[in-house]
Amino acid sequence: MRAWWFVCLVLAAGACLARPAAADNKQGDRVALLIGNAQYPDSDTPLTTPVQDVRAVGAALQRKGYTVDIAENANKQAMQQALAQFFDKIKPGSNVFFYFSGYGIQSGKKNYLIPIDGQIWNEADLRREGVTADWVMSEIDRRGAELKFVVLDAANRNPFERRFRGFSTGLAAVTDPPANTLVVYSTGPGTMLRPGSGTRSAFADELVGPLGSDGLSRPAFDKARTAVSAASQGAQVPWIFSTLKEGAGGGWSDPRPVPKPGRTEPPKEAKDAARPGPETARPQEPARNQEPPRNEITKEAARQPPEVPKPPPEALKPAAPDPAGDFAAAKRTNTRQAYQDFVARYPNGAWAERARAEIDRIDAAAKPAPADTQVLTYSREDLRTKAELDRALERDPTNVGALYRRGQLYALHREFQKAVADFDEVIRLSPQDVEALNNRCWVRAMIEELDRALRDCNEALKLRPNFPDALDSRGLVNLKIGLPGMAIRDYDAALRGNGKQASSLYGRGLARLRTGETQEGNSDITDALAMDPTVAKEFARYGIR
CATH class of the missing domain: 1.25.40.10 (Tetratricopeptide repeat domain)
Known part of the structure; x- marks a missing residue:
């Protein structure tokens, strides 16, 4: 029977990091971080589901052998620390899961995940206060993770957007995630979630069961998507974007277009058969009394030093200086270094002056003009x-x-x-x-x-x-x-x-x-x-x- 234990580390005011662990986990093989932010001081009413959602999904993953960290009501410092610890656990070849539930805001086609102490008054504040989902995916990939799952349950109506926008925009669609990644939104890009009244969201409720039966895989998310869509009568349809390799994530095949007919590349089995193994890679020696192949050098021929053709007398003479030709070559390159090399070879004369003039031209062009300091009108x-x-x-x-x-x-x-x-x-x-x-x-x-x-x-x-x-x-x-x-x-x-x-x-x-x-x-x-x-x-x- 698995033993459960939780260690709460208070990272900052109102933030707690909980880690359920199992004795049979393979450390470094399966790693998960789930962040549930509900208690935003700027919000009139707290979100009701994120904390219970991450606990339920985290427990399902832990039973599947994942090392699970949970950050609840994390401020910026707590989120940064939780992410740093999470990234440090990722080893090359790891299977990795990241889940965020709370407020998310898009700006410039990027999705920003907001800590509970986020001070957001305009879009510029998002870059200071938020954590971009793109950066999280990029860092997971950079650490060498093999199979990557990223879930954003963050399209909740928030108190921040109305300060600089007239409407809520939902999340932006991810377009270029790393290879072998499955990205899941609890509702489609550009749409907002309905306020929940229960202790768990419909998305997390429908996801926990498939995770328990199918494990962390594309089929599990497909089942959750179908169930959420049916339960909401199409009002909430989770969105899935995948770059999973064929066969990754529970045997699912990537639905991207397959190559057109007429491809001449042999199948993998044929490639493997044609590839020389340890034995076939070594050339076989000819049998005794067998005539060597015609393209093989005989021992008698190998004893004779190869004849080196003598160069013509003109080739032994150093090339005559050609400043006009060398300046033309520098002009084609048109870089400061090319003209400097020319001056080093021809330090005097009219050609050197022309090269120095080109260096001055490049330096003048590279010198920045003053920044535009004209005050902009305040809206x-x-x-x-x-x-x-x-x-x-x-x-x-x-x-x-x-x-x-x-x-x-x-x-x-x-x-x-x-x-x-x-x-x-x-x-x-x-x-x-x-x-x-x-x-x-x-x-x-x-x-x-x-x-x-x-x-x-x-x-x-x-x-x-x-x-x-x-x-x-x-x-x-x-x-x-x-x-x-x-x-x-x-x-x-x-x-x-x-x-x-x-x-x-x-x-x-x-x-x-x-x-x-x-x-x-x-x-x-x-x-x-x-x-x-x-x-x-x-x-x-x-x-x-």
Whole structure:
């Protein structure tokens, strides 16, 4: 009989991490994290089902041999810690399950999972306060998981969207999950869940049984989908998107289009038969008195050194200097390094002067123009938000959250000096506020305080190494300073943490163009524009083209 035990670790106010464990678990083989957030202070009425949902689904998974961690009513710190512990448990080849129940909000075709202490007043706050589902999937895949299940039960009407939108939008459809991943929403993209009155949601209720019989597999989710749709008379239809390999997840076959007839590639069995094994890979020796094959060199011939043809006398002479031809070659490459190499070979004369002029041209083009500092007009909603923040700060000038949000509002409207003043005060009151340091880094870059901006980004990364947002900001600073190689390094690291950040991809593309990696740079820029068509205009406002 399995023994159950729960260890509650209070990670922050109101957050508890519970772990049911079984003695017969294979540690590292099957790993699950379930987050149930119900007690949001900004909500008029708490959600009634997330905590019971994650407990019930977690118990079903534990009985199937999964190592299960459960985070209940987790604030941002608790979510980050739970995710970090979860990622650390994933080993190459693991089967992995992630489940989130609570408030989720889409922005820019990304889904943000909201901690209970999320302070959301505008869409920019989502990037600071929320955790993107894309990042969770990317990190699970990066750790080497083989079979991945991600479930989002998060399309609940929330108290945040009405602050910056006139309607609730539901979740955005995932379009590019990692390979061998099954993504499940409790209701379709762009639709909202009905408020529940029971202790468990219809989705979790219908999922627990199939998980117990079929295990974690596509058939289990198909059964739950059918049952939820029938029970709600089509009002709630769970949505499933899969990149599972054929045969993965309970014998289910991927319904993607199969290759058209006429394919000439042999079947796998034929490939395996044709592939040489340990014995057939060695060439067989000819039998005695058997004439060697015609293409085999005999021992007598092997003793003779091969005849090396003598080069013609002209080839032994060094090539005559050709500055015109070499300059034309540098011009075709058209990079700073190519012209520098030319000057190193031909340091004097008219051709060297032409090459130095090209270097000056490239340096002038690479130097950023000042950022656009024209103040943007405040919308009526932004004015209302600013008035609320001003009143909050009149009551309590040390309200760090209000200072931070007002600093963001100033930055969005290009009132950069006012933004710096608010972020200064946040950092004075809370010296280790990583997000405030990152935001002040970015704002200082806009007003050309590049040395100070670099110090802020470095401090943020010292406090939180590999923080994608701070790496993205430091990449921008290095671009403005004129250090494209350093910018590429920062953008590479930012993209490892968040591979779908258009600004990092576009910035790396510009940096690559400046170091002569023309093909790679243009590829990055094309991919970034596909993600966000406005990113080029955004960089132009930064003074970088």
